[in-house]
Amino acid sequence: MLRRLFYDARIRDLFWQVAISASLVGLTVFFVRNASQNMVNAGIASGFDFLWRSAGIDVPFTLTGYKSSDNIWALFWAGVTNTLFVSLISMLLATLLGFVIGLARLSSHWLLSAIAGAYVEFVRNIPLLFFVLFWYFGVIAALPQPRDSLNLFSAIFLNNRGLTVPAATSGAPFQWALAAILFAFAAQWLVSRWAARRKAETGADTPVLAIGLVLCALVPIAALVWAARSTGWDMPQAGRFNLRGGFVIIPEFVALLAALVTYTAGFVAEIVRGGIGAVARGQREAAASLGLKPGQILRFVVIPQAMRVMIPPMTSQYLNVLKNSSFGAAIAYPDVVSLFMGSALNDTGQAIEIIAMTLAVYLFFGLIVSALMNWYNARIALVTR
């Protein structure tokens, strides 16, 4: 009887699963009991009440209007917005730079391709933290003092305290401009859909590209110029020792952004190269023999197929940028790790709650990035029967 039970596959499966879950539950109970005992001994409170306490922590750079008299919950959000802010801008710039380097790598010009290759090999084999520290302590610290700032048209100043740019005195015109730009993009999307249907039904061409140029380039430029002219500007002025006025982008942000962009671009370049290289040569040749022009070949044949290969690895690069933005903690860029997991944790000592909330931020926004990229991937995926 016991022998039969021992050799029964279903019983064995059940046994292993019960054994593993029992040991996990046991381990968890052990950890939780120790933790609660240790916390009682150390006099650390538990629960989320600390979030409504006044933070009293100064944040040098914030987009949420946080003040040090606000509560810790507001500090948390200031950190989250700073994390998202640097991540989004890095993703955008790293994609652009990565595309340029990847295309240079594929160029038929030997020297251009060799230099792009050297850049990729250089960047991929060095720790990101090295770049962060290098940009911060090596490059930005070596910039001149505020009174000898490097300046561009006496409007943008760069020095070892950061980048000072003119600040708009009123945000309202820019909100209108943003609305106009979004409206133009939506219109372009509708026009291209309508043009595709018209082409399928009647075979007639629509000058989509020209319309797109007007809607996606001229409208935004016009809107931004209008907005810039209809608001006042607070121009930075060179004082005796320091600059006055303007909006200061802190050096930590500049260093972190530069590090994330230069590092990630090396990885994006390889993805671009792999994606375009994965499109079979016959595809281009077939397109050319059908009489498509080089631009059309790239647009209708090569890029759509390359995108399918590129989207999954690009997704993981975007997720990496989101996670890597936490490297800012090493130079005290006020992101969620350094503000919340660093300063707030030091003040309150409530490690478990704070760590859980910080990790939840990354998991949550990571899921959002994956969901968006998967949605886009499904849209462009090859439809097979």
Next chain:
Amino acid sequence: MSARAASLRLWQQRLFSTPAQTAITLAIAVCVVWLLTPFTRWALVNATWSGETRADCVPGGACWVFIRARFGQFMYGFYPVAERWRPNLFGLVSLAAIAPLFVLTGRARLRLGIAALLVLPPLGVWLIGGGYGLAAVETRAWGGLMLTLFIAIYAGLIAVPLGILLALGRQSRLPLIRTLSVVFIEFWRGVPIIAVIFLASLLLPLVMPAGVGVDRLARAVIGLGLVIAAYMAEAVRGGLQALPKGQAEAASALGLGYWQTTGLITLPQALRISLPAMTNEFIALVKNTTLVLVVSILDLLGIAQSSLADPAWVGMNIEAYLFAGTIYWLICFALSRWSRSLEAGGPKGH
């Protein structure tokens, strides 16, 4: 046509075959010269190579004297000079034990591999850390390149076996084990490593019974090991999925059980396929060891960073970073070349 003329022609074709190409070549050449001239002048021409103190260095050039004076620290951190033979000896013993693995084949190689895996890690901890007859050296004194390699290897020793188990767990037909593996892998892959190192250094002491301490360095190694295990698991899964199903089916038709099939048939082949991917994860691990800086453990980059605070050597930022960066680059570049040659060699058929 002579070989010389042929190569000249090749270069002419590569760089100057059309006017557009010539223009690009010249533009790049101007940029490179414009960037490299001041750098070479600083790093080589005006640099100072020998001397004792900062005062020996010529302004306007690199001060490599600094690297010379600090070389011991860059390699060993604050490890006592009189005891440095211990990590050196461990390095030599490890090399002597591992080198034959590249030559031997079959059963002898397997036996040596297992013996090395069982003996070397505890031997290293004993030799470097001391105790049992050797003078104890606290982990606080460890540092530099030695510590970088230590963290990478010991975190790898956690990550590889755990990663293999997780990859097997993810492919398991038992729903509970599959779910647990997926949750573990996706959780650690979704959070930043810097946060995990903070987490390990704060939570590990908290969840241990009162009075049981966990060494600061051990916490960082465990934290890194757990995260990299999740990434390793995905690398191994790639290999497992690339195997034709017939392999496991044939093994089971021969009457082999799960562990026999896995240990003798599927896993060895899967590991061979995923070795390049696993090497890439190891490179990522070497790069990520730098993050222990945030819990004030001074690895190579940490030592470079902390040496900048020395008042006797103000303004050596670029020299220190260049030196540390070059070492990281050499290690990672060598590993990535090795991984690429593995990929090119490819698995020797199923």
